[in-house]
Amino acid sequence: MEEERLQKYMARCGVASRRKAEELIAGGSVKVNGIVVTELGTKIHPSIDVVTVDNKRITEENNFIYIKLYKPEGCVTTVKDQFGRKTVLDFIDINERIYPIGRLDYNTSGLLLLTNDGETANKLLHPKFHIFKTYLAEVEGQISDEAIIRLKNGVEIEDYKTAPAKVKIIRRTSYVSTVQISIYEGKNRQVRKMLDAVGHKVKSLKRISFGKIGLDGLKPGTWAYLKDEEINFLKNGQEG
Template sequence: MERLQKILAQAGVASRRKAEELILAGKVALNGEIVRELGTKANPEKDKITVDGRPITIQATVNLILHKPTSYVTTVSDPEGRRTVMDLLTDVNQRVYPVGRLDYDTSGLLFMSNDGELTNRLLHPRYHVDKVYRATVLGMIEKQAVEQLTRGVRLEDGVTAPAEVHVLRKHPLESVVEITIREGRNRQVRRMFEAVGHPVKRLKRVQFGPLVLDDLKPGEWRWLTPDEWAALYAAADLEPPPYAGPIEKARTPQKKRQSGKRQRAQTARRR
């Protein structure tokens, strides 16, 4: 038995928070009865659950990594008609949504999922999920600025938590800095660098928790590997669902091609 809002999130209907709003609004029914209590539990395999009269379907868990280019918004849809990250997900039949956000002008690793419980854990400050960015900033960054970033920077919405900072390259015109944060404030990294006198020229996220961007090209996406799958759920302190990825699907055509080569070789020998 699980809470209704969790079941709705797992079914890809909405995030956990949005699912709670649907329940409170009287849009969710359990076995024909409207439910308005957030603590209500159900068995998704036995009970009939509907949203606005439509039955829900529990989807297989989908987790993937996208290399978000700049000039895309990190939303499912955009009222201004701008390109969204969803436009880049070819051959993904299940409904997934971005976990966290990357700014319009920021590129890099974006994790996408349909697992509402995993999403909530990864975004909650309690779990301290590392987010690693590579920033090209204006000017030669000096020790004092690095120390400020490391201790925490005062912004209009409060002092940031301590960050890990590594200077990769320094030059009078611009510097390249790798910074690790565990918060998720709006445009936080850009505001932090601007506060210490080094506005950001380019910004890319290269790591999210145990997930690393590596050589994935801008606009490309890939499924998580089994090791990444296990590490991600461990980081969120969750029991992982069965792995769902491309490995078995990818192996099958390869075996068929190898089998075909062997058959042609055997036929040639008979001749």
């Protein structure tokens, strides 16, 4: 009988991505056969062991759900918020338990994907797959060609240098500029920090695509199930 790492099993059951599953294990929310497990290396026998999360038994999902939401500004990308702020799940009226793939910060709007397919979510969050996320950023001031070149080549942020980005100017005036920027990394507030690094504060930021998946006429606060071709991209697509 084949064993499986607990966090991988949790991801397959649609509880969370592997990364989030590890947080749940470390936080004492997970039991195996009634015993709290906090060791991340724990292995289980899926066919006989009973796994619970917050005292609710989990089982493998047979029907995965994939949703895209046009996240408005002023809400958090989380399942629930300790401060009572509006979350992205407040906009989606389904019974199934889903969770976001990655994050958009409180003041960033645009495309957010949600699912209960933990394995696919785990893959998409890994930068080795080079899936580009594209943003429209309105920044203060007239951005220079030199700044664009720096962004394309990667800039120093805190303790790391960003990977090369795809960047083009959409609009440029003396007071404000609009830039389209595509990155395949997903570090916290990365686009804002990149533009700060070249001397331009972000006034507004919107994600317009995740690989080949776009907003397709969605309005802020509205959502739709992914089409078959979009799901196929999530599962099999890989950009250069």
